[in-house]
Amino acid sequence: MLDRRGFLTSVATALQPRSARRPNLLFIVADEWRGQALPSAGDPNLIAPNLARLAAESVDFRRAYTSYPVCCPARGAMLTGKFPHAAGVPGNHMRLPLTERTISAELKQAGYRTGYIGKWHLDGHESPGFVPVERRRGFDYWAAYNLLHQHYGAVYFRDTPAPIRIDGFEADGQTNLAIEFLRQKSAQPFFLYLSWVAPHSPFTPPRGHATYDPAKLRLRANVPENSRDQASRAAAGYYGLCSAVDENLGRLLAELDRQGMTEDTIVLFTSDHGITLGSHGLDEIDRPCEETVNIPLMIRYPRRLKKRMERDALVSNVDYAPTLLSLCEVQPPAEMQGVDLSGWLTSGRGAPRTPVYAEGQVGSHSEWRMVVHGRDKLVVDCNLRPTHLYHLGHDPYELKNLVALPTSRRKRDDMLALLRQWMSSTSDRIRYTAPRKAAG
The missing domain is CATH 3.30.1120.10 (Arylsulfatase, C-terminal domain)
Known part of the structure; x- marks a missing residue:
C-alpha cells in the first residue's frame, strides 16, 4: 500500500506527458567541492567558465545540502534516496548493503544503459579496490575503483581485478572514458555517473591550472588571521583543481552539443560534501558548518526545465534519486526518503523541501x-x-x-x-x- 507521499507521487507521474523517448542522465560528482566555490555563488577567486555556462542554463540551487559531509555516507544517500543511517552507511569506508534499492538499478530495470566512471567508495576500505559485478548496483559499464585519492598515476578496473592505468591527470582520463561512453550508439537512453576525485586533496593541480596566487586570493570572512597563510596555500591548489575539473566539464558539454543530445539529456552537477579550507580555523569535512554541508547543485534539462537561480529553495542530496527517477518517467521506490521535486521543477507549482537535515560523526x-x-x-x-x-x-x-x-x-x-x-x-x-x- 502506498503512503500519502507515494500516492501523490504516482498521480503526479501519471499526469506528466510521456515523451517519445526518456531523457538521458549525466550525473557528475566532484569530490569535496563546496557550494561557495562557484562563479554563480559569487566566488571572487574561481575561474570556471563552463560551470558559469552550466549555471546559466540550469536550475542552479544555492542552498543544496549534503545529508552527511563525508564521502561514503553522502554517496550512499545520493544513490538510494535515503538518509545515511537508513541506507546502512552511517560512516566512512562502509559497504552499501545489497538490500538497498538504488537509482541505478531502477533505471537499468526500466531499460537504461548504465555506466559508472571514477571513485565508488561504497565497498569498504579496499584501495584502490576492485568491485565485483554483483556489488555494482545495476551499473553495466564499469571503469571505476573503490577508493583512491590520487590525481596522477591513478588506476581503474573493468570486469577483472587487473588494474588499468590512467596516464596524466586522472580527471582528464576519466573524461575521455565518459566521452567514449557518450559516443556509443544505442537505442536505449543512458545513465552515466561520473565521479571525479578532484578537487579533493591532495591539492596538486595540473601545471596548466596551477595559476592561482595564494597572496591574491580572497578568503572567507570566517578564516581567522592565524590560519590565513596556510588557508591561502591550500585554497590556491584547491582552486587549481576546480579549474581543471571545469575544463573537463566543458569537454562533456561540448560532446553533448556535438551529438545533438543537449535538449534531451539531464545534466546534474553536484558534490558529496565541501571542505572548510581554514574557515573557523579548521581544515576538515565532517563538521556541520556551511563550508562542508552546503554543496553545488545544478540540474539542466532544456526540454522540460526552465533555467533559474534558486536562492532560497532548500534541497537535500536524498532528494536526487526520487526526483531524477520521476524526470526519467520511472516510479521512485516507496521506501526512498527524499522528496520528489520533479513536479516543482517542471511546473513551478508547489514548494520544494523544507527543512533539510544532516548528520555526522555517527x-x-x-x-x-x-x-x-x-x-x-x-x-x-x-x-x-x-x-x-x-x-x-x-x-x-x-x-x-x-x-x-x-x-x-x-x-x-x-x-x-x-x-x-x-x-x-x-x-x-x-x-x-x-x-x-x-x-x-
Missing part, C-alpha cells in the same frame, strides 16, 4: 545532527543538546552563535522539535553511548 562522542529551516540553522550534540544556532541570512559566515541567548529560546525549541520529528520519521537514533561515570 558513533563517536562528537556525533551531531543539524536542521536548517528557512534561514535558521540548529546543531545538536550526541545528547540532542543544542550547541549552535545561527540565522544564515544575517550571519552567513556563522560568526555569532545565538544558542545561549534568552531571546533565542523559542526559536531553539521550535527547531529542536523539527529535528526530533525528523529523527522519528526516519528511524534515526543517536548511536553514541556516553561512558557511565563511576559511582563514588
Whole structure:
C-alpha cells in the first residue's frame, strides 16, 4: 500500500506527458567541492567558465545540502534516496548493503544503459579496490575503483581485478572514458555517473591550472588571521583543481552539443560534501558548518526545465534519486526518503523541501545532527543538546552563535522539535553511548 507521499507521487507521474523517448542522465560528482566555490555563488577567486555556462542554463540551487559531509555516507544517500543511517552507511569506508534499492538499478530495470566512471567508495576500505559485478548496483559499464585519492598515476578496473592505468591527470582520463561512453550508439537512453576525485586533496593541480596566487586570493570572512597563510596555500591548489575539473566539464558539454543530445539529456552537477579550507580555523569535512554541508547543485534539462537561480529553495542530496527517477518517467521506490521535486521543477507549482537535515560523526562522542529551516540553522550534540544556532541570512559566515541567548529560546525549541520529528520519521537514533561515570 502506498503512503500519502507515494500516492501523490504516482498521480503526479501519471499526469506528466510521456515523451517519445526518456531523457538521458549525466550525473557528475566532484569530490569535496563546496557550494561557495562557484562563479554563480559569487566566488571572487574561481575561474570556471563552463560551470558559469552550466549555471546559466540550469536550475542552479544555492542552498543544496549534503545529508552527511563525508564521502561514503553522502554517496550512499545520493544513490538510494535515503538518509545515511537508513541506507546502512552511517560512516566512512562502509559497504552499501545489497538490500538497498538504488537509482541505478531502477533505471537499468526500466531499460537504461548504465555506466559508472571514477571513485565508488561504497565497498569498504579496499584501495584502490576492485568491485565485483554483483556489488555494482545495476551499473553495466564499469571503469571505476573503490577508493583512491590520487590525481596522477591513478588506476581503474573493468570486469577483472587487473588494474588499468590512467596516464596524466586522472580527471582528464576519466573524461575521455565518459566521452567514449557518450559516443556509443544505442537505442536505449543512458545513465552515466561520473565521479571525479578532484578537487579533493591532495591539492596538486595540473601545471596548466596551477595559476592561482595564494597572496591574491580572497578568503572567507570566517578564516581567522592565524590560519590565513596556510588557508591561502591550500585554497590556491584547491582552486587549481576546480579549474581543471571545469575544463573537463566543458569537454562533456561540448560532446553533448556535438551529438545533438543537449535538449534531451539531464545534466546534474553536484558534490558529496565541501571542505572548510581554514574557515573557523579548521581544515576538515565532517563538521556541520556551511563550508562542508552546503554543496553545488545544478540540474539542466532544456526540454522540460526552465533555467533559474534558486536562492532560497532548500534541497537535500536524498532528494536526487526520487526526483531524477520521476524526470526519467520511472516510479521512485516507496521506501526512498527524499522528496520528489520533479513536479516543482517542471511546473513551478508547489514548494520544494523544507527543512533539510544532516548528520555526522555517527558513533563517536562528537556525533551531531543539524536542521536548517528557512534561514535558521540548529546543531545538536550526541545528547540532542543544542550547541549552535545561527540565522544564515544575517550571519552567513556563522560568526555569532545565538544558542545561549534568552531571546533565542523559542526559536531553539521550535527547531529542536523539527529535528526530533525528523529523527522519528526516519528511524534515526543517536548511536553514541556516553561512558557511565563511576559511582563514588
